[in-house]
Amino acid sequence: MGKIMVRCTQTGRSIETGMEMEAARFQRMPVFFSRTYCPHCRIHHEWFAAHAWVEDSRDREPFALA
């Protein structure tokens, strides 16, 4: 399982979405749209799955999906 992360467009910092999924499964998912609260901006950011990545707990090196 890995944490699904997105990039804050305002600060460029990564945000934990609170979602967890296996990287392989995440890559197979259809494009979806979600909202995540950003602790840096203190607002919700909207993001597409294409902009998210999975930070695998076994492999600390995050990889981009797009």
Ligand SMILES: [Zn+2]
């Ligand atoms: Zn933000």
